[in-house]
Amino acid sequence: MTDARPSFITRFAPSPTGRLHKGHAYSAMLAYRRALAAGGRFILRIEDIDTTRCRDEYVTGIYEDLAWLGLQWEQPVRRQSEHFGDYQAALNTLNEKGFVYPCFCTRKDIAAEVARAPSAPHGPDGPVYPGTCRHKSLKKRQELMASGMAFAWRLDLGRALAHIGGAPAWQDELKGTIKGDPESLGDVVLARKDTPTSYHLAVVLDDARQGISHIIRGEDLFHATHIHVVLQRLMNLPMPIYHHHGLLLDENGQRFAKRNLSVTLAEIRASGMSPETLAASLLRA
Numbered sequence: 499m500t501d502a503r504p505s506f507i508t509r510f511a512p513s514p515t516g517r518l519h520k521g522h523a524y525s526a527m528l529a530y531r532r533a534l535a536a537g538g539r540f541i542l543r544i545e546d547i548d549t550t551r552c553r554d555e556y557v558t559g560i561y562e563d564l565a566w567l568g569l570q571w572e573q574p575v576r577r578q579s580e581h582f583g584d585y586q587a588a589l590n591t592l593n594e595k596g597f598v599y600p601c602f603c604t605r606k607d608i609a610a611e612v613a614r615a616p617s618a619p620h621g622p623d624g625p626v627y628p629g630t631c632r633h634k635s636l637k638k639r640q641e642l643m644a645s646g647m648a649f650a651w652r653l654d655l656g657r658a659l660a661h662i663g664g665a666p667a668w669q670d671e672l673k674g675t676i677k678g679d680p681e682s683l684g685d686v687v688l689a690r691k692d693t694p695t696s697y698h699l700a701v702v703l704d705d706a707r708q709g710i711s712h713i714i715r716g717e718d719l720f721h722a723t724h725i726h727v728v729l730q731r732l733m734n735l736p737m738p739i740y741h742h743h744g745l746l747l748d749e750n751g752q753r754f755a756k757r758n759l760s761v762t763l764a765e766i767r768a769s770g771m772s773p774e775t776l777a778a779s780l781l782r783a
Contacts, residue, residue: 505538506532506533507541507708507712508532508533508540508710508712509540510526510530510541510543510564511542511543511704512545513544513551514544514546514552514553514556514560515553515556515756516762517556517563517764518560518563518762519754519760519761519763520760520776520780521760522754523563523776523777523780524746525715525716526564526569527780532712532741541571541572541576542564542571542572542575543577544557544560544578545697545700546577546578547579547585547697547700552579559764562764563763563767566773567763567773567777568773576704576708578695578700582693582695584703585694585703588699591733592653592733593651596654597654597658597661598651598652598653599634600631600639600642600651601649601650601651601685607630609625611628611630612625612628619684623721627652627685629685632654632685648691649690650691651687651688651689652687653687653698653729655684662728665678665679665680666678666727666728666737668723670742671712673742676723678724678728680724682721682724686698698725698729699729701726702730702733702735703733703735706730706733711739712741713738713739713740714743715742716744716745717743717744717745718745723740748761
């Protein structure tokens, strides 16, 4: 019997911490058009694990903006905030197998530790966590956790790599075969005391759960993929094909971003520009 399921499944997964801008529109339209051309599926996912910054009004705005662009997506839409139990279960499994450890360091603690070691390794996001809490005894960890001290769950990268046989290579459609370099990010945070997941853990689990075959996203997330493929191997999840596209820049040479107060799609829509005109200008970029 022939398997009729599409072999191309991609997604657009924004965080509702503000209104969408041109960079979002480009990424969403690129993924959508690739899915249509391949006879595949396009999935919208709302990545709202940051419950302090994410707002329902921005979720509504995402739906409005994407509909204005002419995109259609499957229902129901997965909202990560409704699935914390899934991430907690995965975290528990990683903990039981010894692949995570509690880290009690504050940002100030980490900065001081790095300052004491001028040769400390740096990655794309700055200094790599020096592993201070990795060496704490089980008894000390339990005492600190019992005291109520805030902590984060960090990936024990060295132990993870030893288990899976080294850093996995991965495929990027634009850059070819990429040699894994997870050490450039180190023991990343996978969850916190009161939030059972981070971006890294949630996105890897959701991509597997939703059967994503192709991940199309901006090159600002290129380095994160080094960690994502480690987690995929560690949890026996399939590894998608990646496509990290270039980032759009505004007239000042800055990337479109919420923190840069970039013009939003809502503002563009209010100006009277048609979605067809916007799409033509973006996909030419």
